[in-house]
Amino acid sequence: MKVVKFSISLVVTVGLILFLNNGWTIKNIPIPPLGKFLDPFHGFWQNIESEDQTFAGQLDIPGLKAPVTVRFDSLMIPHIFAQNDDDLYLAQGYITAYHRLWQMEFQTHAAAGRVSEIISNDAVLNYDRSQRRLGMAYGATRALKFMESDSVISHCVNKYTEGINRYIESLDYDDLPFEYKLLDYAPEPWTPFKCALQSKNLAQTLNMGDKDIEMTNALKLFGKEVVDLLYPDDEKPGDPIVDNPGGWKFKPLSIDTVALAIPAELINVKKLPGPDPTTGSNNWAVAGSKTATGSPMLSGDPHLTLSLPSIWYAIQLHAPGINVMGVSLPGAPGIIIGFNDSIAWSMTNAQRDLVDWYKIQFEDQRKDKYMLDGKWIPTEKVVEAFKVKGRPVYYDTVCYTYWGPVTYDETFQSDNDLSGYAFRWIAHEQTEEVLALYKLNRAKNHGDYMDALNHFGSPAQNFVFASVSGDIAMRIQGKFPVRRKEEGKFVLDGSKSSNGWQAFIPNEQNVAYKNPARGFVSSANQYPVDATYPYYITATSYEAYRNRRINDVLGKASSIQPQDLMRLQLDNYNLKAAESLPYFLSQLDSTKLQGAELTTFMTLKNWDYYNNAESVGASYYEAWWDILMPMLWDEMSKEGVELQRPTTYQTIRLLKEQPALSFFDIQETSEKETAKEVLRQSFSKAVKHMEEFKVEHDNKVDWATYKGSYIGHLTRNKALSVPVTTGGNHDIVNAHSTTHGPSWRMVVSLEKSGVKTWATYPGGQSGNPGSKHYDDMIDRWTKGQYFQMLFLPNADSKNPRVMTSTTLNPASK
Numbered sequence: 001m002k003v004v005k006f007s008i009s010l011v012v013t014v015g016l017i018l019f020l021n022n023g024w025t026i027k028n029i030p031i032p033p034l035g036k037f038l039d040p041f042h043g044f045w046q047n048i049e050s051e052d053q054t055f056a057g058q059l060d061i062p063g064l065k066a067p068v069t070v071r072f073d074s075l076m077i078p079h080i081f082a083q084n085d086d087d088l089y090l091a092q093g094y095i096t097a098y099h100r101l102w103q104m105e106f107q108t109h110a111a112a113g114r115v116s117e118i119i120s121n122d123a124v125l126n127y128d129r130s131q132r133r134l135g136m137a138y139g140a141t142r143a144l145k146f147m148e149s150d151s152v153i154s155h156c157v158n159k160y161t162e163g164i165n166r167y168i169e170s171l172d173y174d175d176l177p178f179e180y181k182l183l184d185y186a187p188e189p190w191t192p193f194k195c196a197l198q199s200k201n202l203a204q205t206l207n208m209g210d211k212d213i214e215m216t217n218a219l220k221l222f223g224k225e226v227v228d229l230l231y232p233d234d235e236k237p238g239d240p241i242v243d244n245p246g247g248w249k250f251k252p253l254s255i256d257t258v259a260l261a262i263p264a265e266l267i268n269v270k271k272l273p274g275p276d277p278t279t280g281s282n283n284w285a286v287a288g289s290k291t292a293t294g295s296p297m298l299s300g301d302p303h304l305t306l307s308l309p310s311i312w313y314a315i316q317l318h319a320p321g322i323n324v325m326g327v328s329l330p331g332a333p334g335i336i337i338g339f340n341d342s343i344a345w346s347m348t349n350a351q352r353d354l355v356d357w358y359k360i361q362f363e364d365q366r367k368d369k370y371m372l373d374g375k376w377i378p379t380e381k382v383v384e385a386f387k388v389k390g391r392p393v394y395y396d397t398v399c400y401t402y403w404g405p406v407t408y409d410e411t412f413q414s415d416n417d418l419s420g421y422a423f424r425w426i427a428h429e430q431t432e433e434v435l436a437l438y439k440l441n442r443a444k445n446h447g448d449y450m451d452a453l454n455h456f457g458s459p460a461q462n463f464v465f466a467s468v469s470g471d472i473a474m475r476i477q478g479k480f481p482v483r484r485k486e487e488g489k490f491v492l493d494g495s496k497s498s499n500g501w502q503a504f505i506p507n508e509q510n511v512a513y514k515n516p517a518r519g520f521v522s523s524a525n526q527y528p529v530d531a532t533y534p535y536y537i538t539a540t541s542y543e544a545y546r547n548r549r550i551n552d553v554l555g556k557a558s559s560i561q562p563q564d565l566m567r568l569q570l571d572n573y574n575l576k577a578a579e580s581l582p583y584f585l586s587q588l589d590s591t592k593l594q595g596a597e598l599t600t601f602m603t604l605k606n607w608d609y610y611n612n613a614e615s616v617g618a619s620y621y622e623a624w625w626d627i628l629m630p631m632l633w634d635e636m637s638k639e640g641v642e643l644q645r646p647t648t649y650q651t652i653r654l655l656k657e658q659p660a661l662s663f664f665d666i667q668e669t670s671e672k673e674t675a676k677e678v679l680r681q682s683f684s685k686a687v688k689h690m691e692e693f694k695v696e697h698d699n700k701v702d703w704a705t706y707k708g709s710y711i712g713h714l715t716r717n718k719a720l721s722v723p724v725t726t727g728g729n730h731d732i733v734n735a736h737s738t739t740h741g742p743s744w745r746m747v748v749s750l751e752k753s754g755v756k757t758w759a760t761y762p763g764g765q766s767g768n769p770g771s772k773h774y775d776d777m778i779d780r781w782t783k784g785q786y787f788q789m790l791f792l793p794n795a796d797s798k799n800p801r802v803m804t805s806t807t808l809n810p811a812s813k
Contacts, residue, residue, distance in 0.1 A: 060811030081795035093163025183588025284522035309761025358494030431457025
């Protein structure tokens with residue numbers, strides 16, 4: 001009997017040991033080894049901080065040449081004071097890793113297609129395959145070659161990398177960020193290649209949108225005349241970024257006008273998800289002639305998918321020749337958006353087509369060769385090995401061509417074994433973004449700003465500028481192919497090299513202007529330039545509402561104060577609704593409405609067009625719009641065929657100008673509907689939907705409740721998400737939708753007595769969920785409250801907002 005009891009006890013003990021010391025995956029949810037994870041002395045409890053996450057006093061860091069002072073303010077923003085560039089970037093790497101190590105590593109794993117090493121399921125493996133087939137690492141490798149070839153940038157990146165590794169080397173299991181324990185893995189050494197990956201990760205978010213496959217399918221199904229009607233290159237809503245008719249005094253590059261070869265067929269691929277087309281950003285600068293102080297002011301308001309840890313990391317960098325502050329991208333050296341003693345700058349995404357797809361004809365199923373200019377050319381085959389956690393290694397062969405990687409073939413998202421679709425992306429080109437930002441961080445005037453941007457290739461951005469000396473400017477900068485008419489709008493025949501990019505627009509011919517007579521510059525992802533600009537421009541879509549609202553407000557404003565620019569960043573006026581809702585309501589016969597429909601009609605009729613958090617009218621309008629769009633364009637939902645709906649602006653124009661357009665006929669009914677009938681039916685469906693929503697949400701239908709905004713964790717673990725109550729939406733200056741929104745708001749007054757800056761952002765400095773600085777700025781960001789940034793002139797500056805000070809000392813390794 002004792003033997004039996006002992007045996008049972010042994011089995012239970014061994015089972016508990018195995019269970020508590022091994023990770024498990026249940027319904028695609030990774031479960032860490034609970035023994036280690038729950039250990040009160042080493043597990044996640046160690047990540048719950050009772051005090052601020054700072055280190056005070058002295059630290060010995062191998063690799064430093066001289067002591068570095070780091071001062072943390074009340075928001076946990078570090079102010080780094082170094083005696084040379086090498087130490088400055090080593091310290092930046094160390095301090096950034098201290099707060100954001102897991103975020104940096106996870107994002108670079110995602111960019112490189114390595115998430116399967118951490119999280120094991122089929123969806124993640126498919127994502128990893130897509131990243132490798134899009135050539136993310138290929139582009140990063142080419143970017144790294146430039147970094148290594150430039151002595152200044154090489155030192156910058158290598159020292160930043162060294163700082164990250166010095167921090168990693170200091171960690172025990174107890175010290176690991178929470179997510180490492182949750183996902184049961186440990187950090188690996190950082191490399192300069194990972195810095196390059198972060199750059200490509202941002203380029204993928206901002207500059208990988210395209211509609212080539214959708215437009216090719218539309219051309220086949222509907223014909224050229226319909227494509228031109230539904231998808232014009234320039235919808236002409238007005239207010240381009242630079243409106244300078246006849247002011248382009250240069251001779252443009254000319255290339256051949258050979259007709260482009262477009263596959264006359266439906267392209268049967270399941271396209272990978274692209275960037276959210278509703279994501280937008282705003283920036284502007286106003287001249288001193290329009291401000292109360294007589295000094296220029298600049299506003300930066302980049303909008304991205306909001307996440308925790310926060311996208312940006314605020315920091316000040318000070319060394320001989322540089323004193324700059326703003327936000328950095330964790331994993332990359334320098335400041336991305338910010339200001340220094342003399343200038344300020346910010347960015348919005350430049351809406352340009354920087355992606356092309358080419359149909360590849362293989363010689364046979366082995367794919368050893370493909371047709372190019374009448375010859376069979378060898379492919380370069382790259383065997384990608386995926387180390388999948390808890391599974392055997394998965395192998396995928398990617399063929400590289402003259403154009404780039406073949407993303408779609410019969411093994412991935414397609415079904416044709418003799419053809420594939422190769423991907424050419426501007427971010428595969430060798431560009432010099434790190435050098436551009438290095439120079440911009442140190443710029444003193446407009447000439448320095450222009451020189452710095454000459455090195456910026458990708459992701460293409462609208463760079464707004466203002467200086468203490470009084471200048472304001474806008475430059476649309478990137479590496480832009482010179483395109484023939486409609487080049488890039490459709491899939492191209494990859495068997496002809498003449499279908500490729502022949503030249504790039506010279507930097508001095510990119511769209512730019514300085515000190516315009518109207519007294520301000522602005523951008524909001526709209527069409528870039530007036531019709532007299534000599535180069536062909538196309539993109540996936542352009543903003544048509546935020547830009548016009550911003551320009552209307554700024555055009556009327558005078559004696560502008562910083563608070564005025566903050567209010568504009570928070571503006572919830574829905575110009576789209578103001579231009580569409582009166583027409584929508586006119587198509588309804590209110591005398592025949594009753595009950596909830598009549599109540600809704602009156603709510604919308606009396607609405608002031610502001611998507612404020614408490615607005616009820618906004619909820620009903622947005623619900624109506626979201627139901628109306630797919631009903632109008634049901635032809636775009638064909639099984640197995642990728643198509644794209646026309647834009648919001650073009651849809652509203654067509655509803656008003658061509659209400660009997662054949663596309664408005666609902667396919668599943670036998671009746672012949674026009675815009676009027678679709679508006680009526682969609683209205684009824686929207687009212688029914690909102691009545692159901694009211695029941696499910698305790699009769700609450702305010703806009704904030706209906707929108708349901710939240711800030712998600714990078715792991716997409718809902719338990720780690722934070723709900724937020726805000727107004728705004730896409731197409732509105734305050735472009736905060738459910739998951740996308742203002743990732744950093746900044747207002748800078750460029751005064752000769754000293755630059756002043758106010759900012760706010762949705763998160764906090766720490767990447768540790770157990771820190772009070774993980775999300776301590778969310779509440780003030782939600783309420784539209786800004787903090788004045790502490791811009792210290794030197795390491796010895798006295799200021800009550802400085803909470804702790806640390807000295808990083810040189811040490812032998």
